Amino acid sequence: LAVAYVHGLGPRPEHPDFDAVRCNVVPGVGELFVMPTLTTGGRADILFWEGVPGGPLDVFQGVKDPSEHLALTLELMERFTPWEYARATKVELTDAGGTLAGRYAPTVRNPVGRLPGGGLVLGVADVVVANDPITGQGSNSASKCAAAYLAAIVEHGDRPFDEEWMRATFDRYWQTAQHVTKWTNAMLAPPPEHVLNLLGAAGQLQPAADRFANGFNDPADFENFFYDPERTNAYLASLTGA
Template structure:
């Protein structure tokens, strides 16, 4: 039986560990926190997973909360004008539902499932020296812990990393009591509110351990009016500032948030990080090699909601590459080929995310405006969150955008 060590208990690490476990591999999972510590800790993310990523979970019979989580049927875009009006406001319908589960709920539950199924769970914050020791006892070491000294083993790929500093200041609050968007009270949708030159507000339904909730997520241009959460320790102050900014920049969202309250004492988060693609192979002091997973090697800004989706897709791709490799050695060539296969998908999410961090060009604004009156345009943009590769066909190039919009108007698209 082949032995594999997975370091990190997030979306990719746990999904991969559980997937390998189901194929009969002897898996050790290292986490720096217990399931209870994760469950009782601070919120970790703003995940909303679309059809493809959810299907990867279903394939492994890991969709434990699918019947409980809100069914997200659409994705809407609003663009704010300087007078706080909405010259652009529409919702595209998704071909398959999306869902969000608080990662404290999911990761704690998956970790307990891994242990119940006979996996070896080690609660220990891994250092490079630990991996140097453990690498001799395992056929393969996978690193999916995206912070700390372990990440330093993976060199930045400058050719794929256009940014050297954070492009957004991030602020998150999980709340109960948010009212429905009056434009579509009959179904749930993720709402993307773009405030040009200032930042973005995302509002998404989720499931947390206290039931249905919503995530209020500000992405602020650094140094701008939304970059004000750093240093705020009191969760109540964090929520108050979140709502104050909503009232100022997105009053249509604030109107349904006047009665919200935090889901729990750990329901807020703030921070920032630089979007970075890294080389996938880490070299240990003793000469061993480790393979980076998901956001260890491809870390995008959350502005397009690709984090948990890309992590799930990476885990599924790596799982297939490992199983299909049989009993052969997991050597450097295999590691590079495994990452390259994943990158064929991940590069589209990275390109789109980096594009959305920049001011939108005129042809993209034209497309957003056209989506107000052309439902197929709204639907296609919404479904790009599930399959970002489609943006190559109509988003980046002004001529392609113009041709696509003309074809929709003529009824030939």
């Protein structure tokens, strides 16, 4: 993962007056996300590379100088996403701390921890379900985890909050989180043909675009039209009448 916060990025040619997150998928290589943001210095944009480990984007380790980081980001944009690079020829970092690089291993952990003194703790959010940021589900999942735990606490009343309750409470959250994890891991893999067809169709068919976008709020719906080629094809056929 490699992030650069910049000023001076040009507008999207097709939507010059509309801010949006834009994802560029480079199969087998990784993704470039371009995201509008607000910083202490005002409006800015984020250039965010996510690279397959060991691949051509996995070159930021050991890069400490922010200017070198930005230059490397732009070099990779010119190579793999020249349409985005064309917007970025005049960018500069928002400040000397405007870069970040690192690695992130998706992990689902044991939700209950035991303290040295024997007490128990229940993990919350990405302490226990850590997904890759490719689908932007971190804050969504944390909010949904908090809501699920709160409901479990209120319903439990004055009974002991023991290990059995903790595990049952996590299992309640997992009913939501499992769909986030499945979708996120699927997006990390090279997209199969039916997914490429779905994304292509979403560029032409508003209902397909809306349903894919709404999956960010409810990833469980991807079971119905995303993972299985037959379901994907049936869904697209229902929109086109084919």
